[in-house]
Amino acid sequence: MRYLATFFLIAAFIFALPLAANAEFNTIDDLAKAYSDETCKGCHAKIYDEWKKSYHSQSTIHSLGGIRNFVAVGIQKEWDRPINKKDLMKCFHCHAPQLSQASDELAVKIGKLIVAAVDEKDEAKKAAAKKELEKLNVGCVICHNTIVNRPAIASLGVPEKDAMYGPAEVSAPHKTMKSNIIKESVFCGQCHGIYNPPDSDLIMCNTLYDSYLNTYTPYGGQQTCQDCHMKEKNRGHTFPGAYVADIVKEGIEVTADATGYKHLTGTKWVPRIIVTADIYNKSGHRTPDG
């Protein structure tokens, strides 16, 4: 009987796993539910807490000012177009890829919320808009399903609905798939490099992957993004970057000195100091980025 109860629990869970790969959503809540990270929290509590502290969990609101400028200035003023989903995806391709499953109407609504969350004079309305936007981020399902095959989509195909793609062969109470690409730098690079949207525009939000690819590896660098940002010091899903002292210091080695001598000018010796500073960038890309 207990066995049966467990079975039903697991069966219920399998059907409750978020994701509706081809669905189109009309409200932020339905969209957020389809990508709910809360579903994972119960069993992957430690990872959830780590992720919650990372900027991936705040990938819309932490960049809000810049995204607001794109909507209010870029789309509406410079391009003289109404807010539209296609243009919004030029940012949300990386900042919250689930927007691709919003209906056109919902996308426009989100565009307006972004402007309101910065410009709204009524503080309560402003806070409410921001709260709604917190629901859009780079969450568990995004990385472990939605976008996992994106950089090799032609050969790997669209991810299987309801399967969680991970680095290992494991047995879990939900469908899992072993993925090689998730361990590769290109997996991160798809969002941490230059982006070409379908209309051939070029979005240079950050170019760190380009630096990794064209400078770090040709100079003999062998580590992946995951090696330094996840495995090193068990950083896991906290994804520390430029705001975390520990990793910033780890990436830079400085040797400096100052020595005095007397310099001969004409017939007189004048004191002078020579300063040297050697700054070695041990990280996997240019520093700083942006």
Place this chain on the structure above:
Amino acid sequence: MVLDVTAKDDKGNKIFSEQKEYVQYGLDVDGDMRYGAWQIKRFADTTLQPLAVKREHMAIPVAEGTKTVDVSITLKYDHPGAKLEIPIYSLKKKVTFTY
């Protein structure tokens, strides 16, 4: 990221101050600096390259008769937007001259 070299003489007067900034400025198609990801098409780039050493050299002229100079060399990663400053390196050295 900023390297700061400052020197003070034995009377506490600042006799030298120089900053080297390692930074990437986005530029649009007209070569004007921009912040918008949709506007940026190239960079003015003085960032530190991976697996490479950037060597800085400076000569500090000192007035004759000065006996000691305090030199300070610091490197920090600053995020003005977030009001955050991460100190990476700091050296303070007293240089002495005898006449």
